[in-house]
Amino acid sequence: MDGEPLGIVSLREAFAKAEEADIDLVEIAPNASPPVCRLMDYGKFKYAESKRQHEQKLKQKQVQIKEVKFRPGTDDGDYNIKVRNIIRFLGEGDKAKITLRFRGREITHQEFGLALLKRVEADLQEHAVVEQFPKMEGRQMVMVLAPAKKLPVKKSDKAE
Structure with missing residues (x-):
């Protein structure tokens, strides 16, 4: 669970692993076949995502x-x-x-x-x-x- 892929797992089994590790099951790529999910802390994931978007926004230059x-x-x-x-x-x-x-x-x-x-x-x-x-x-x-x-x-x- 330290970043290594678990392969294709049923939804029930994925929820069980998430519950066992006391972390969240986060859907990363919903459009993929099968959908890609990760076991991680959702709060940390959202925080990192917002930080990355904020940095990208700062790098953009508005032409005046x-x-x-x-x-x-x-x-x-x-x-x-x-x-x-x-x-x-x-x-x-x-x-x-x-x-x-x-x-x-x-x-x-x-x-x-x-x-x-x-x-x-x-x-x-x-x-x-x-x-x-x-x-x-x-x-x-x-x-x-x-x-x-x-x-x-x-x-x-x-x-x-």
Whole structure:
């Protein structure tokens, strides 16, 4: 009963062995033919199962969409900081939504906004792929970037 299989046993005999050892008879694979059961402490089994599911849940990464807002007149200093933040977001595996907001009469010069978004795309071409190309949504132009697929980099043990 210390982990070794008992073979195909009748249900009555399995219950008797469980009663004799003062442990539970737990059905592991009900769809198998014949159904697979184990003699074990059911409480420990449930606890181990919940721990395993919790660890799997922690390993999963939810992709978030981080929004970075620009204006047609965004200057170089602010532009560089925003691009640096976008690179950080993409490095963490999140998507980046670039929103370019037009205010007042800026809406008449949408070509400035398009040029700015093309500049962002060009500066981030090694870090991101364009998932949604620039399009107008009301008074703002929106573009969505997703992280570029990178091959896993193997770290060498030697320091160069």
